[in-house]
Amino acid sequence: MGQGRVAVIGSGYVGLTTGACLARLGHEVVCGDVDAAKVELLSRGEVPILEDGLPELVAEGLASGRLRFVHGAVAAISGADFVFLCLPTPDGGDGRADLRIVHAVVAEIGPFLERDAVLITKSTVPVGTAQQITATVQRPDVAVVSNPEFLQEGTAVRNFMNPDRVVVGSDSRAAAEAVAGLYDGLSCPQVVTSAESAELIKYAANAFLAMKLSFVNSVAALAEEVGADVGEITYGMGMDERIGSKFLKAGPGWGGSCFPKDTKALAAIALDHGVPFPLLDATTLSNDQAQDRVAEMVRQAAGGSVAGKRIALWGLTFKAGTDDLRDSPALEVAARLAESGAELVGHDPAVHRDLPIKPGQPTVRVVADPIEAAEGAEVLVVLTEWPQFAEVDLEVARAVSAGDVIVDARNLLDTAAAVGAGWTVVGVGRPTVRPGDPAGSAATDAQLPVVEVAGGETGL
């Protein structure tokens, strides 16, 4: 594997993971960020985000001298053969990705890039961005490569070190292969494409996964109406290898810093190119409906209205294992409840401050313990699938609550235990179970039995 001198611009979830993992792979890495306080923290080995295994990797990189943090992009690129852009590309307000930070940084560093440096977009950027960057930099010696990142928050280090694939796309095959070479220590396929294909692979992958989840959440809505169980349905669907069993878990809608903005951005790209792509708008619309449905379940559980009632929220982050609250479905549901006049008390293992929901709305009062959150609550709502919630003593929770209904929007809790403790459990895509009901459909997806049928040899 060729060792490279690497600069990483932006030390957030992607940049910090990229920098620390590339240092682990043996490269000399300098990370530059505009946030001086963050640079100072990182230089001391303090990692400001919750990401499993990252503090250890940062400490290792600092100790080996292969990982350094500096203030600013220009300071980071001195001596670098490869410059990764890991900068924010948020929703610009109309669904299109806002590339202002990317373009500003490219203009800032362009004149100072080393001779023959390779400039790499790891940020998720629309089709044509590599071409635009090439035009801005105006350096025939500098190649631009698109190298989208597919890591998931919470498992970022593991995903980076064990990727399903590495994608590199460029006009310059040599530059693309040089970037791919930085990952030679990893055993995974390397996909070398044009820049346009690489840029689109990223959006298509995210939007496809979001579409899969919207589909499942709509199946869950149907299951509720017909008395079926979405866990059983997705178990049966997922055994078809063409469908696959991953990303079939129904819930309160999907969120996070990527799926919502990237699905909208791909829809905008399609629109801008005159390509009808109705699935993308439907994917986002179905997600809004999934969040509406969970809010409505809570209203119904509260007797038809949550106005003036205390509602306990277990989970605020967009999924378990992360402290990221960006576009969290939990907060989307919270916003709907706040609009209906609910008083919200939340607990989340990764959140330690009261949260403003949206401008003009009251905050979620955040407490340090799930039982404390349940105190005096009319309804208890599970919004994030933190495994800790499955360990809470539901008898104690029931004793301190004012109500007796749990809306388990992640189908996380042991339904039989909850019902045994006196709760009525309203799940997503499964029948509601009340005390006194027969055991009901308490199986989780993973526990369902597979019945092997002998014989069936057809010779086909």
Ligand SMILES: NC(=O)c1ccc[n+]([C@@H]2O[C@H](COP(=O)([O-])OP(=O)(O)OC[C@H]3O[C@@H](n4cnc5c(N)ncnc54)[C@H](O)[C@@H]3O)[C@@H](O)[C@H]2O)c1
């Ligand atoms: N978060 C993910 O799971 C993930 C996964 C794959 C791809 N992506 C994409 O990667 C990109 C980065 O996402 P993220 O979640 O790491 O963002 P982030 O907000 O966590 O990090 C961005 C970093 O860039 C820094 N920054 C902002 N302006 C700067 C400037 N002018 N110069 C230097 N640094 C600057 C910020 O201070 C911050 O530390 C986005 O395009 C995103 O879509 C994210």
Ligand SMILES: O=c1ccn([C@@H]2O[C@H](COP(=O)(O)OP(=O)(O)O[C@H]3O[C@H](CO)[C@@H](O)[C@H](O)[C@H]3O)[C@@H](O)[C@H]2O)c(=O)[nH]1
């Ligand atoms: O079966 C499932 C799987 C996920 N989710 C939800 O879907 C959202 C997104 O989850 P996940 O994909 O794990 O989160 P991210 O860390 O945002 O990762 C996505 O977005 C990243 C940024 O682009 C990509 O790199 C990853 O490949 C892509 O999975 C979350 O709200 C999850 O709760 C479900 O509801 N059911």
